[in-house]
Amino acid sequence: MSKISEFPYTQVLIEQCPTCKICCNDHVYEGISGYNTINAIINKEIPDDLIKRLVIHRVPKSKIDKHAKSLLHFPKKNILKNLTKIENGYYEFLAFPDLNAKCIFCGDKGCAYPKVKCFDCVIFPFYFEDGKFLYYDWCPETKLVESDPKLGDYYYKQTLKSTNEYAKYSKKHKDQYFRDLKKIKEKYNLKVIEI
Numbered sequence: 001m002s003k004i005s006e007f008p009y010t011q012v013l014i015e016q017c018p019t020c021k022i023c024c025n026d027h028v029y030e031g032i033s034g035y036n037t038i039n040a041i042i043n044k045e046i047p048d049d050l051i052k053r054l055v056i057h058r059v060p061k062s063k064i065d066k067h068a069k070s071l072l073h074f075p076k077k078n079i080l081k082n083l084t085k086i087e088n089g090y091y092e093f094l095a096f097p098d099l100n101a102k103c104i105f106c107g108d109k110g111c112a113y114p115k116v117k118c119f120d121c122v123i124f125p126f127y128f129e130d131g132k133f134l135y136y137d138w139c140p141e142t143k144l145v146e147s148d149p150k151l152g153d154y155y156y157k158q159t160l161k162s163t164n165e166y167a168k169y170s171k172k173h174k175d176q177y178f179r180d181l182k183k184i185k186e187k188y189n190l191k192v193i194e195i
Contacts, residue, residue: 028099028102031119053104054190055192056191061089075160133159
């Protein structure tokens with residue numbers, strides 16, 4: 001039985017996002033996947049042809065903060081450090097590749113796998129950059145946020161909540177992430193990108 005439901009914030013906070021597809025159908029930037037995605041792969045909930053398109057980010061300890069900041073995964077501290085254990089001076093993460101194409105999980109009606117979205121998708125269009133809260137103003141939903149301060153406050157609080165839940169969930173599954181990613185890497189012969 002899948003434990004995806006343990007991580008309650010895997011749905012995008014913004015209701016329109018699953019069907020808008022402006023982001024998903026355009027250039028998709030790389031993003032780190034949490035244990036929810038790895039667990040879904042182990043439980044055979046994602047087709048093999050999609051899994052084979054994922055990659056591994058291999059990050060030396062000396063560059064882990066810089067990498068987290070480049071991916072906007074740095075609310076107040078580096079949340080990537082919660083995901084997995086370090087081995088021989090390196091962290092390894094399951095990642096969506098930088099694609100000049102639509103997201104590999106994008107279906108006809110939006111996200112085909114909403115419960116296994118990576119952290120970027122969970123909080124999009126809102127991000128954290130070294131303690132700063134940011135959002136992308138070209139997203140249709142953020143136009144509403146700009147016009148309604150209460151809605152902006154709501155999304156800010158929800159994004160903080162989602163980030164905290166993600167950090168707790170990740171820390172809880174740190175050992176499984178490390179162990180299961182090794183299995184996935186070997187089984188699917190995933191490309192390793194040295195950071």
